[in-house]
Amino acid sequence: MRENILEAAVQLFAEYGYHAAPLRDIARLAGIQAASIYHHYPNKQSLLVEIMETHMKRLNSQLESILRKYDDPRERLRESIANHIRLHTTYKAEFFIIDTELRSLEEEPRARIIALRDEYDNLLQGLLYDGMERGIFRQSDTKVTTYAIIAMCTQVSSWFRSGGRLSVQQVIEIYYQMISQGLLLHPEGAHTQEEVARTLPPSSALGD
Amino acid sequence: MRENILEAAVQLFAEYGYHAAPLRDIARLAGIQAASIYHHYPNKQSLLVEIMETHMKRLNSQLESILRKYDDPRERLRESIANHIRLHTTYKAEFFIIDTELRSLEEEPRARIIALRDEYDNLLQGLLYDGMERGIFRQSDTKVTTYAIIAMCTQVSSWFRSGGRLSVQQVIEIYYQMISQGLLLHPEGAHTQEEVARTLPPSSALGD
DNA sequence: GTCTATACTGCGATAGAC
DNA sequence: GTCTATCGCAGTATAGAC
Numbered sequence: 001m002r003e004n005i006l007e008a009a010v011q012l013f014a015e016y017g018y019h020a021a022p023l024r025d026i027a028r029l030a031g032i033q034a035a036s037i038y039h040h041y042p043n044k045q046s047l048l049v050e051i052m053e054t055h056m057k058r059l060n061s062q063l064e065s066i067l068r069k070y071d072d073p074r075e076r077l078r079e080s081i082a083n084h085i086r087l088h089t090t091y092k093a094e095f096f097i098i099d100t101e102l103r104s105l106e107e108e109p110r111a112r113i114i115a116l117r118d119e120y121d122n123l124l125q126g127l128l129y130d131g132m133e134r135g136i137f138r139q140s141d142t143k144v145t146t147y148a149i150i151a152m153c154t155q156v157s158s159w160f161r162s163g164g165r166l167s168v169q170q171v172i173e174i175y176y177q178m179i180s181q182g183l184l185l186h187p188e189g190a191h192t193q194e195e196v197a198r199t200l201p202p203s204s205a206l207g208d
Numbered sequence: 209m210r211e212n213i214l215e216a217a218v219q220l221f222a223e224y225g226y227h228a229a230p231l232r233d234i235a236r237l238a239g240i241q242a243a244s245i246y247h248h249y250p251n252k253q254s255l256l257v258e259i260m261e262t263h264m265k266r267l268n269s270q271l272e273s274i275l276r277k278y279d280d281p282r283e284r285l286r287e288s289i290a291n292h293i294r295l296h297t298t299y300k301a302e303f304f305i306i307d308t309e310l311r312s313l314e315e316e317p318r319a320r321i322i323a324l325r326d327e328y329d330n331l332l333q334g335l336l337y338d339g340m341e342r343g344i345f346r347q348s349d350t351k352v353t354t355y356a357i358i359a360m361c362t363q364v365s366s367w368f369r370s371g372g373r374l375s376v377q378q379v380i381e382i383y384y385q386m387i388s389q390g391l392l393l394h395p396e397g398a399h400t401q402e403e404v405a406r407t408l409p410p411s412s413a414l415g416d
Numbered sequence: 417g418t419c420t421a422t423a424c425t426g427c428g429a430t431a432g433a434c
Numbered sequence: 435g436t437c438t439a440t441c442g443c444a445g446t447a448t449a450g451a452c
Contacts, residue, residue, distance in 0.1 A: 001435080017311050019227035023428060035430080036436050044428065077391070100308055103225050128391070137391045144374070144382045145391070151363035152356040159355060166352070174352045182390030183285070183336070183345045183353070209417080231446065243448080244418050252446070 002040045004030040009047040014093035018048055018104040048101060049109040055094045056116040059087055063123050073131030074180070080124060081153060081179060082172045088157040089168050095157045121146055149179055210248045212238040217255040222301035226256055226312040256309060257317040263302045264324040267295055271331050281339030282388070288332060289361060289387060290380045296365040297376045303365045329354055357387055 008029035012021035023044050027034040041047055066079045088095045098113075105113060125146045131137035156171060166174075216237035220229035231252055235242040249255055274287045296303045306321075313321060333354045339345035361383060368379065 015311070017225070017227060019225060020312065022426080024426090032435090033437060034428085035438080038429070039435055074392070103223070104228065131391070136393060138385070138389065138393045140385060140391075141374070141382050144379065145386060147363060147367060148360040148383065148386055152360045155355065155359035166349070170349075171352065174349050175356065177346070177348060178353060178356055178390070180390045180392045181346065181395060182386070182388045183339070183348075184282070184388045185344060185346045187389060230444075232444090240417090241419060242446085243420080246447070247417055 001030070001032070005032075005037055005040055006047065006050065010051055010093050010097065013048065013051070013097050013101060018097075018101045045106055045109070048097070048104060049113075051094055052098050052101075052105070052109075052113050053116070055087070055091055055098060056113060056120070059084070059095075060116060060120050060123070062087070063120060067123060067127065073127065073134060073136045076127050077131065077137075077180065078176050080127060081149070081176050084150070084153045085156050085172050085175060086168060088154060089160045089162065089171070092157045092160060095154065099154055099157065121150065124150065152178075209238070209240070213240075213245055213248055214255065214258065218259055218301050218305065221256065221259070221305050221309060226252075226305075226309045253314055253317070256305070256312060257321075259302055260306050260309075260313070260321050261317075261324070263295070263299055263306060264321060264328070267292070267303075268324060268328050268331070270295070271328060275331060275335065281335065281342060281344045284335050285339065285388065286384050288335060289357070289384050292358070292361045293364050293380050293383060294376060296362060297368045297370065297379070300365045300368060303362065307362055307365065329358065332358065360386075 005026065008026045009021070011029065012026055015021075023037060024034045026047070027037055030037075041050075062083050063080060066083055067076060070076045070079055102110065102113065125142045128137060128140075128142045128145055132139050132142070153175060156175075160166075160168075160171065162168075213234065216234045217229070220234055220237065223229070231245060232242045234255070235245055238245075249258075270291050271288060274291055275284060278284045278287055310318065310321065333350045336345060336348075336350045336353055340347050340350070364379060364383075368374075368376075370376075374382075
C-alpha cells in the first residue's frame with residue numbers, strides 16, 4: 001500500500017503540482033481514504049521528500065559508478081549523459097517533480113535535496129574540469145557548462161514520450177552529438193583555438 | 209497600482225509558486241488590502257496570465273525582428289541566443305514563472321500561452337533547419353536540438369544573479385561557444401559526418 | 417479606489433470505532 | 435490498517451461602506 005500511495009502522489013504531483021494536488025485525490029487514486037495515508041506517512045510533505053530523495057540518490061550513485069568505471073573523459077561524458085537521460089525518461093514524472101517542486105520542500109528536507117543536487121553538479125563539473133586539464137575538452141567555464149548540460153538533459157523528462165517518435169537511445173545520440181560537437185559544421189576561419197580565444201572575453205574577466 | 213500588484217505577484221509566484229502564494233501576501237507586498245486587488249484584476253489567475261502573456265509576446269516579437277534583420281544562420285543563431293538570455297536575465301522572475309507555472313493555468317489561457325511557446329519553438333526550429341539546408345549547421349533532429357537549446361538558455365533564469373561572477377554578455381559567450389562548437393576540442397579525424405559515426409561506439413553497443 | 421467584514425469552500429490533519 | 439466523522443484553518447472572492 002505504501003507503494004500505491006507513493007505512485008499516486010508521483011502522478012498527481014507531476015500533473016498538478018504539489019500544492020494543487022489534494023491528499024484526498026491521492027488517496028482516491030490509491031484506492032483508500034485520505035485518513036488512511038497517515039498510517040503510512042506522517043504527512044503530505046513526507047511523500048514529496050521520499051520521492052525526491054530516492055531518485056536523487058539513485059542518480060548520484062549511478063554517476064559515481066560510471067566515474068569509477070571509465071577514465072577517458074569522452075567515455076565518461078557519454079556515459080554520464082546516457083545515464084542522466086535514461087533515468088530521466090524511465091522515471092519521467094519523478095524527475096519532473098524534482099525539477100519543479102524544490103520550492104515546495106520545507107527547510108530541512110530542502111537543504112538535504114539541494115545537497116544531493118550539488119553533489120551531482122560537482123561530480124559532473126569535475127568530469128569536465130579533468131577533461132579540460134587533459135586537453136580533450138575545450139576550455140570553458142565549468143560551472144556554467146555543467147548547468148547547461150544538466151538543463152538540456154533534464155528537460156528531456158518534460159517532452160519525452162515512450163513509444164513516441166524517438167527511442168531513448170536516439171535521444172541520447174542526438175544529445176551527445178550536440179554536447180560534444182555543437183551545431184556548426186565547418187567552424188572555418190574564425191574558429192581555430194587562438195581565434196576562439198580572441199573572441200572570448202579573456203579568462204581573467206571570467207574569474208571570480 | 210496595477211503595476212505594483214503585478215510586480216508583487218511576480219515576486220511571490222517566482223519565490224513560492226502560484227498556488228503557494230496567497231493573494232493576501234501579494235496585496236500586503238503591494239501595500240493594499242487583498243480585496244482591493246479585485247478592483248484592478250478579476251481574479252488571481254488573471255495575474256498569472258498577464259505575466260506570462262506579456263513576456264512570451266515580447267520574446268517572440270524580438271526573435272521575429274532578429275530573423276528579419278539577419279540572414280546568415282550563424283548570426284541568426286548568435287543573436288537569438290543572445291536575445292533569449294538577455295530577456296531571461298532581465299526578466300528573470302517572469303520567465304521563471306513561465307517556465308514553472310504552466311500547470312497552474314486554466315484551460316483556455318494555457319492553450320494561448322502554449323501556442324505562443326510553440327510559435328517561438330517553430331521560429332527557432334526554422335532557423336536551424338535553414339542552417340542545415342545551407343550546409344552551415346550539422347544535420348541533426350531539429351526538434352530535439354531546438355528543445356535542447358531552449359532548455360539550456362532558459363535555465364539561466366534560475367541561477368543567474370546580476371552583479372554575480374559573470375556578466376550577461378559573458379554568459380551569452382559561453383553559451384554560444386557551447387552550442388556552436390560543443391565540448392570536444394579535437395574531434396580528430398572525426399570531423400565529417402561519416403567519421404563521427406565511425407568514431408562513436410556502434411549504437412548497438414549502447415543498447416538499453 | 418480602497419477599506420472592513422465576511423461568506424464560502426476546500427485543505428491537511430486528528431479522533432476514535434472497527 | 436482502514437474507515438467515518440469532524441476539527442480548525444487558510445484560501446479566494448464578494449458585499450457594501452466610505
